[in-house]
Amino acid sequence: MLGGDDQAAHLALNLARLGCDVIMCTNGPVQASDPARAALAARQIRICEDPVGKVEGEPGRYVRLHLAPGWTLERRALFVHPVPRQRSGLAEKLGCAVLEDGAVQVNELGQTTVPGVYAAGDMCRTPAMPYPAAQVIMAAAQGARAAVVIDQELLFTDAYSASEQAGEPAAATPDAPQRQAGRPRPGQPGPSRPRC
Numbered sequence: 001m002l003g004g005d006d007q008a009a010h011l012a013l014n015l016a017r018l019g020c021d022v023i024m025c026t027n028g029p030v031q032a033s034d035p036a037r038a039a040l041a042a043r044q045i046r047i048c049e050d051p052v053g054k055v056e057g058e059p060g061r062y063v064r065l066h067l068a069p070g071w072t073l074e075r076r077a078l079f080v081h082p083v084p085r086q087r088s089g090l091a092e093k094l095g096c097a098v099l100e101d102g103a104v105q106v107n108e109l110g111q112t113t114v115p116g117v118y119a120a121g122d123m124c125r126t127p128a129m130p131y132p133a134a135q136v137i138m139a140a141a142q143g144a145r146a147a148v149v150i151d152q153e154l155l156f157t158d159a160y161s162a163s164e165q166a167g168e169p170a171a172a173t174p175d176a177p178q179r180q181a182g183r184p185r186p187g188q189p190g191p192s193r194p195r196c
C-alpha cells in the first residue's frame with residue numbers, strides 16, 4: 001500500500017481483511033490518525049516511513065520499491081488510493097448541494113437539492129452513506145429508481161396541472177400536498193404509484 005493517510009489506512013485494512021500480507025509505505029511520516037494507526041497495529045500491518053524513490057515492476061508478477069537510504073522492497077502488488085473527484089462540474093453549476101467529499105447530495109429517490117435535477121451512481125450519495133456505493137449494480141438500481149420517480153413526477157405535473165386548469169380541487173387526495181408543492185423534495189416521500 002502506498003500512502004500514509006486515513007484513506008490509505010482504510011484500504012490497507014480492507015486488504016488485510018482478505019488475508020493479504022500488507023505493508024504500508026507512507027513515503028515520509030505517517031499521517032493517519034491515532035485510531036487508524038491502532039487499527040493497523042491490531043492487524044499487524046507494518047508501516048514503512050522511508051522515502052520512496054522509484055517504483056518498477058512487471059504487471060502481474062512483481063513490483064519493486066526503491067526506498068531511501070538505499071534498499072528495495074519487492075511485493076506482488078502495489079495499491080494506491082487516489083482521491084476521487086467529480087469529472088464534470090455540471091451538478092455544481094446547476095446549484096446542487098455537494099457533500100464534503102465532493103459527492104452530489106441526493107435523497108433516497110435520487111433527487112438532488114435542485115428541483116428537477118436527479119443524480120445516480122458514483123457521482124452522488126445520500127448523507128447517511130459514508131461514501132458512494134461504487135458498485136455497478138447499485139449505480140444501475142439508483143438510475144432505474146430515479147427514472148421511476150422522474151416518470152411519476154412528469155405524470156403528476158402533467159395530469160394535475162391539467163386538472164387544476166379544469167378547475168378541479170387540488171386537495172382531494174392524500175397526495176395533494178406533494179402535488180401542490182410541485183414535486184417531492186429531498187427528505188420528503190416521493191409520489192405514490194398510480195392506483196390501477
Ligand SMILES: Cc1cc2nc3c(=O)[nH]c(=O)nc-3n(C[C@H](O)[C@H](O)[C@H](O)COP(=O)(O)OP(=O)(O)OC[C@H]3O[C@@H](n4cnc5c(N)ncnc54)[C@H](O)[C@@H]3O)c2cc1C
Nearest residue numbers: 087088089090120121122123133134135136137138139140
Ligand atoms: C478499477 C475499478 C474496478 C471496479 N470493479 C468493480 C467490480 O468488480 N464490481 C462492481 O460492481 N463495480 C466495480 N467498480 C465500480 C463501478 O465501475 C462503478 O460503481 C460504476 O461504473 C458506476 O457507474 P456510473 O454510471 O455511476 O459511473 P461511470 O461508470 O463512471 O460512468 C460515468 C460516465 O460519464 C462519463 N462522463 C463523465 N463526465 C462527463 C461529461 N462531462 N460529459 C459526458 N460524459 C461524461 C464518463 O466518461 C463515464 O462514461 C470498479 C471501479 C473501478 C474504477
